[in-house]
Amino acid sequence: MNVLDSLVPRAGLRVLVTAGGGGIGRVIVEAFQEARAQVYTCDLDPSLLDTLDPAIGRGLADVGKPADVDALVAEATRALGGLDVVVNNAGIAGPTAGIDEIEVVDWERVIDVNLNGQYLVARRTAVHLRESQGVLLNLASVAGRLGFAFRTPYAASKWAVVGLTKSLASELGPDGVRVNAILPGIVRGQRIERVIRDRAEALGRTYEDVERENLSKVSLRRMVEAKDIAAMALFLCAPGGGNISGQALSVCGNVEAL
Template sequence: MDLQETRAVVTGGSRGIGEAICLELAGRGAEVAIADIDEDGMADTVDRIESETDSTAEWYYLDLTDPALVDERTDQILDDLGGVEILVNNSGIMGPTAPLEDVTVDEWEETMDVNVRGQFLMCRALLPTMKEAGFGRIVNIASITGKNPLYNRAPYAVSKMGVIGLTRTLADEVGEHDVNVNAICPGSVAGPRIERVFEGQAEARDVPYEQVVEEAEAGSPRGELVQPEDVAQLAGFLCSPDADRITGQDINVSAGRVMF
């Protein structure tokens, strides 16, 4: 229980990777605040935390495209928890699957607003309390698509590359305050979200869905997809005392699909 007496905020904690991260941090002893737009999903995650761990959790409705609401909710979380040492920026959207010339401005801006600006807003809101305390851990969920092309997914790729840039620059900016900032770059993570991505890829390429899945698995030396728990375990490690000297890194969890 290496995160005892710490308080963590996890965005997008209602399902998938976010839910797994919430459970991992709570299992390590952290008190968890979940911020998301999926109220039913957050309630389910809270129930799992309180039944499967010794920690407690609360959920907060938060739309990351609303800067005023981000400030309001983070102030509320700080009041309720009395401080925050850990921030995991997990919320993100897939964005459109289409050739660049068919992407609308609204689709482009929505992808950037959630995937990049949302992380900026959360960091901006919670960094002052971390700097004042002289301790903090920020984990931004990026993607191997921020390093490697993904067919017809330019908005998503650009947004995740932006997350890596934010991570590296912020780590340099706040390191003197004992605030570490790292990014995790998952590969294809098993679950409903990647199934929707594969469906979009299959349609865009006019190939069978099964072919897209087989190609994704074959692209890994292990011949398999990543599990949400794989990402969650790394997030827990990066927030722990064992990762005190690790900052400014973008670490792949891709079953070897990307190696840089």
């Protein structure tokens, strides 16, 4: 195998991606499909799932609910015949507010989806990844390596995802399973637009002002694209990424502060 071939995942990988109906998740799903993988995904929104290619397996699931995750993994492994790659993508932005203004129910929902959801998926897929000596990819955020004022539940959950990733890499590595976290930066799309709008409202500033300030903290002074995240996911599942494990890999243009 030459170096260029080692950058592409082998055909036929059995891949489960959570929250693949839209956003980054959908781009990851479509990238693996383009790489000739067999893909199964889930989402909360059936209308998003309905727009996917019919060849992609799909089901409704809330990763914050154990019963939903149990059913998702059972159906995905039945449909695919096992798992080689699991992409823990599901996550929510949560509230933008001062710590004394955040309601307990909102804090708990962020933790349930962003952290507990990744635990629940890892809990049920680890046995399959051991069998295939596969790959677990956890989506974190640059907010998992930097402080993020007014976004404490989100940042806390993403720092925890990095800790979960490094711990699982140590735990599952002897069985041949690689575990890494991908830390997206400011990803162009509807989600970051909502985040900027909410932050501008919380701070009493304009959308344009907050957007300029955000980009001023990025060395490359630009947003990244969802396809950049998908490209990293593909590389980590390719032979060239075969010795990368336990890493928190930022795809962000070098975000220096939040």
